[in-house]
Amino acid sequence: xxxxxxxxxxxxxxxxxxTTPPAQRLFEPKGPTLEDSILxxxxxxxxxxxxxxxxxxxxxxxxxxxxxxxxELS
Numbered sequence: 001x002x003x004x005x006x007x008x009x010x011x012x013x014x015x016x017x018x019t020t021p022p023a024q025r026l027f028e029p030k031g032p033t034l035e036d037s038i039l040x041x042x043x044x045x046x047x048x049x050x051x052x053x054x055x056x057x058x059x060x061x062x063x064x065x066x067x068x069x070x071x072e073l074s
Contacts, residue, residue, distance in 0.1 A: 041060075042073060053069065
């Protein structure tokens, strides 16, 4: 069995693309994402050397991580 390549006019391809509605997303975040939270935590630790732990809401420092649950940002 062999395959044969044929050309399709580009104008038709462009026409189909412009009339096709964009696909809907399955997940649209309504609030801050995990990435947003971790980046904010990193900025807080870099500027103030302490922040609120995203896991347990305890006190977190750059040097020792969270005092309550032991989480650390690496």
